[in-house]
Amino acid sequence: MDRFEAAGISLSVAVIDMDWHLTNIDPALGHGWTGYTWNRDLFPDPPKFLATLHRRGLRTSLNVHPADGIRRHEECYRQVAGARFTSVPH
Structure with a gap:
């Protein structure tokens, strides 16, 4: 982001x-291909990373390919697997 700013982009x-x-x-x-758990090697502090982008006035989006759903290796798996789902009225 610093390089874009320095180049006037x-x-x-x-x-x-x-x-x-x-x-x-x-x-x-x-x-x-699918994933919902931050890669902490590349993004050690995701909230700080996102806050920095927001301070620069940037909206953010994470590229998600939900091909496999939420698998058991994901940080949120236990929470999601334990949730009770109800049908959504049409």
Whole structure:
């Protein structure tokens, strides 16, 4: 972002491609195309990263490919698996 600013390139949206989440996972769990758990090697402090983008006036979007759903290696798996779902009225 510093390089864009230094070059005078104005941005309004930051789209974070799929490497924001874990991509190197056990093949028994699926593949790295889908993910919902931050890659802490690349983004050690996700809230700080997002806050920094917002302070720069950027809207943010995370690229998500929900091909495999939420698998058991995801940080949110237990919470999601334990949730009770009800049907949505049409």
